Amino acid sequence: METQKLDRETLQAQRAVRNIVKHDTKILVYSLLGSLFLLYVLSKKFPIVIVLLIPILVMFLAINNWRQWKALIDYKLRCPHCGQVLAERVNFFWSPSPKCRHCGEIALATIKQLEQDEQVDVD
């Protein structure tokens, strides 16, 4: 699939947001691993606690979606094509789509695009 070229300013703004989300990812992954380990230890003594596995995973998925939407909202990222804000409210069930919900154009760069542009900045 051919992705559209996003301008440099848009890519820089999106990279800043991505770096913040990336930092949160580490915290989230460690918290998830800690929770799973605690659950494993507790399940040795109380096997019934294993039923908490599904709510824990659902909760972490919801938090993962929340923080991605929150970053878009906090940094007021706008669609480079139509200028509308990309997110106004959080959705716990879906992560943000790369397509603008106003005009349908690709508004968020892929990780690959962000990294390619970053290399250009360094040169």
Ligand SMILES: [Zn+2]
């Ligand atoms: Zn748009």
